[in-house]
Amino acid sequence: MLPALAHVDQWIFDLDNTLYPASCDLFGLIDQRMTDYVSRRAGLDREAAYALQKSYFREHGTTLSGMMAHYGVDPHEFLADVHAIEMDVLAEDRRLVEAIGRLPGRKLVFTNGDAPYARKVLERLGLSESFEAIHDIHACAYQPKPHPASYASLLASLNVDPTRALFAEDMARNLAPAKAIGMATLWVDNGSEQVGDGHGADFIDYRTNGLASWLEDILGTDA
Numbered sequence: 001m002l003p004a005l006a007h008v009d010q011w012i013f014d015l016d017n018t019l020y021p022a023s024c025d026l027f028g029l030i031d032q033r034m035t036d037y038v039s040r041r042a043g044l045d046r047e048a049a050y051a052l053q054k055s056y057f058r059e060h061g062t063t064l065s066g067m068m069a070h071y072g073v074d075p076h077e078f079l080a081d082v083h084a085i086e087m088d089v090l091a092e093d094r095r096l097v098e099a100i101g102r103l104p105g106r107k108l109v110f111t112n113g114d115a116p117y118a119r120k121v122l123e124r125l126g127l128s129e130s131f132e133a134i135h136d137i138h139a140c141a142y143q144p145k146p147h148p149a150s151y152a153s154l155l156a157s158l159n160v161d162p163t164r165a166l167f168a169e170d171m172a173r174n175l176a177p178a179k180a181i182g183m184a185t186l187w188v189d190n191g192s193e194q195v196g197d198g199h200g201a202d203f204i205d206y207r208t209n210g211l212a213s214w215l216e217d218i219l220g221t222d223a
Contacts, residue, residue, distance in 0.1 A: 009105025092126035099215035179203035
């Protein structure tokens, strides 16, 4: 193990565009369904619905939070609808499966999506047995990353010690609250960032454009 990370025994991973490459554009399919949902619920054409959807993302952290606040949508209904996508673009990543398997201690998923969707993604990636728990948007009481309350709920629900944890995430802004509570941070810089970026940010400890290769580097040889 890389000496600077020898204290880490709690490894926390975002899901989308972190555990699989952003080039898969799985979120692009979800994004289209979100626009359709917002269009139907708000009575807007797709162009106006897309603009509203993105404004909610910027202001509330997720489109869901904005739709709950302004339209009173049911979160279970919303998530079931927008996650009803094909996942053919995802495939098992043996390098990542093996690297995560070698990490010492606990492995957790922390996502602004929901657990049923996360489990489908993990199954496609060959990671179904790799994680102890999934902390999802329901567990966060619909306060998404980067809201500090979502991180507090993660610590409380799963008994995480932030001073012994590393958080890996593709959205740089979601790393700032993790760093503030004592976590080491890894920015998976793969082009998915939608709000600002993390270049030069002091809340980012490590940066990579490939999670599997970074994990292999910090773990060293298996000999």
